[in-house]
Amino acid sequence: xGRSSWRVPIPAPGSAVDLVVVAAxxxxxxxxxxxxxxxxxxxxxxxxxxxxxALAVGPATGVAALPPSLVTGxxxxxxxxxxxxxxxxxxQTVAANxxxxxxxxxxxxxxxxxxxxxxxxxxxxxxxTGVFAMVAGGASGIIVMARELGADExxxxxxxxxRVLLIxxxxxxxxxxxxxxxxxxxxxxxxxASGWAAGALLTLGCAAVGLVVGRLSRLPVAxxxxxxLVAAAANLSGLSHGAQVPGALGAAAFLVIGIDVGLSxxxxxxxxxxxxxxxxxGLIIALIVTCAGLGMVLSxxxxxxxxxxxxxxxxxxxxxxxxxxxxxxxxAVFVLAVQVLRLFVMLLTAPLLARxxxxxxxxxxxxx
Numbered sequence: 300x301g302r303s304s305w306r307v308p309i310p311a312p313g314s315a316v317d318l319v320v321v322a323a324x325x326x327x328x329x330x331x332x333x334x335x336x337x338x339x340x341x342x343x344x345x346x347x348x349x350x351x352x353a354l355a356v357g358p359a360t361g362v363a364a365l366p367p368s369l370v371t372g373x374x375x376x377x378x379x380x381x382x383x384x385x386x387x388x389x390x391q392t393v394a395a396n397x398x399x400x401x402x403x404x405x406x407x408x409x410x411x412x413x414x415x416x417x418x419x420x421x422x423x424x425x426x427x428t429g430v431f432a433m434v435a436g437g438a439s440g441i442i443v444m445a446r447e448l449g450a451d452e453x454x455x456x457x458x459x460x461x462r463v464l465l466i467x468x469x470x471x472x473x474x475x476x477x478x479x480x481x482x483x484x485x486x487x488x489x490x491x492a493s494g495w496a497a498g499a500l501l502t503l504g505c506a507a508v509g510l511v512v513g514r515l516s517r518l519p520v521a522x523x524x525x526x527x528l529v530a531a532a533a534n535l536s537g538l539s540h541g542a543q544v545p546g547a548l549g550a551a552a553f554l555v556i557g558i559d560v561g562l563s564x565x566x567x568x569x570x571x572x573x574x575x576x577x578x579x580x581g582l583i584i585a586l587i588v589t590c591a592g593l594g595m596v597l598s599x600x601x602x603x604x605x606x607x608x609x610x611x612x613x614x615x616x617x618x619x620x621x622x623x624x625x626x627x628x629x630x631a632v633f634v635l636a637v638q639v640l641r642l643f644v645m646l647l648t649a650p651l652l653a654r655x656x657x658x659x660x661x662x663x664x665x666x667x
Contacts, residue, residue: 317352318365321562324348325554338467338616341550342439342557343460349561354569365559373555374443374522375506380544380552381440381646382505382530384639390535392636399600403593403612404641408648410589411435411614414582421578423571425450426656432458432579434649435586435614437642440527441649443556444520448653453568454575456560461576462583466616469587471623478606480627497542505530519650527646590614603633611637 322345329344337343364370393400415430424432431450434441438459445452474480506526512518513525533539590612598608610624611634620638624631 318558321348321352321558322554325558329550329554338463338619339439339460339553341553342442345554345557345559346456346460346561347557349558350564350569351561353562353564354566364562365555369555370559371510371522372506373552373559375510375526376502376544376548376552377439377443377556378509378523378526379502379505379530380549381437381642382527382532383501383534383539383543384635385531385534385643387535388632389636389639392633393640396601396603396633399597400637400640402600403597403637404644406593406596407435407590407612407614407641408644410586411645412652414586417582418575418579421575424454424575427653428454430652430656431455431649433462433582433586434459434645435462435590435641436638437645438463438615439553439556440523440642440646442560443523444646444649447520448650449657450653451568452560453564454572456557457572458575458579458583461580462586463615465583466587466613467619470610470613470616470619473591474606474609474623474627478604478609478627480606480623480629494542495545495547497540498545499548501530501533501539501542502544502548505533519653524646524650531643586614597637603630607633610634613638617642 325341325345325348328348329341332340332344411434412430415433416426418424418429418433419426427448428445428450431441431445431448432455442452442456442459445455471480509526509529510522511525512529513521516525518524518528530539591609594608594610594612595605596608597603597612598605601608603611606627607624607629610620610629613620617638621631621635623629624634
């Protein structure tokens with residue numbers, strides 16, 4: 300019997316079996332990362348699994364992209380998840396403190412753009428890629444939008460995830476040391492509070508209507524923004540009856556988005572990302588510190604406590620921020636209102652920023 304008969308067969312690159320193997324590895328890795336408390340564990344796991352497979356196969360054979368309908372569906376689910384965060388209570392809180400909140404949200408947007416333009420000090424970074432990589436808030440939505448709006452979604456994904464990871468690690472320490480917050484840990488809000496069936500119906504309905512409305516109205520990044528706006532409208536009007544995207548659907552969307560980005564990596568793109576990390580890390584830390592300063596401004600203008608101002612302006616890590624606010628008996632409603640408003644502002648202005656910075660929209664074709 301020849302030695303070749305003992306070899307384990309490797310799925311053909313781009314085959315259905317190949318993609319199933321990548322997804323299975325991503326799920327197992329995601330469960331391990333989630334057990335360790337890593338933020339956005341399934342998105343990160345999908346990115347790593349797709350990246351490893353793309354590099355293992357090599358540029359000569361390549362790995363086929365995920366089915367476009369699957370990617371579109373994951374974008375739509377992500378849009379519904381974001382849209383469902385907007386509530387009447389959120390708008391009421393913003394209206395009661397509108398000047399201070401709009402001031403810090405606008406300042407955060409300006410700081411993000413400034414940091415992104417500074418990232419262009421690296422010659423391989425385009426303006427739109429730099430700004431999208433530094434946008435403070437809405438990491439998963441920005442990653443979804445990056446490719447269509449002309450940014451390199453690989454670099455955007457890595458740097459957005461790096462920012463969220465740094466925030467999750469540093470924010471509880473800063474809140475405890477500088478603001479006297481307790482260091483307890485609570486689980487993020489459940490996405491299944493209103494039942495799986497109602498949540499699934501909301502998700503499918505808002506996704507379907509949002510995709511149609513987004514494309515008919517020529518909305519930029521219609522696969523994300525269309526469902527997001529429809530879900531927000533359903534929530535504000537009371538039609539959703541408080542239903543949320545089921546956890547399983549949300550997890551699947553994160554996984555698909557991560558794998559989709561991971562499969563587009565090349566060795567050249569990894570070298571570019573590695574070369575930008577020192578500058579990018581410094582800019583991210585500076586952005587986190589400056590946003591903490593904006594929190595002090597928000598505290599002075601609105602009269603909330605310094606801790607609430609800090610948590611409200613922390614540039615990302617929404618569930619970790621809400622956990623700290625709840626543990627510390629801070630005003631979680633105020634914190635959520637500021638975070639959600641900034642999230643919507645960042646995502647809705649992203650197409651305008653891309654146009655201003657000279658981004659060239661691309662389709663879902665292969666990446667270099």
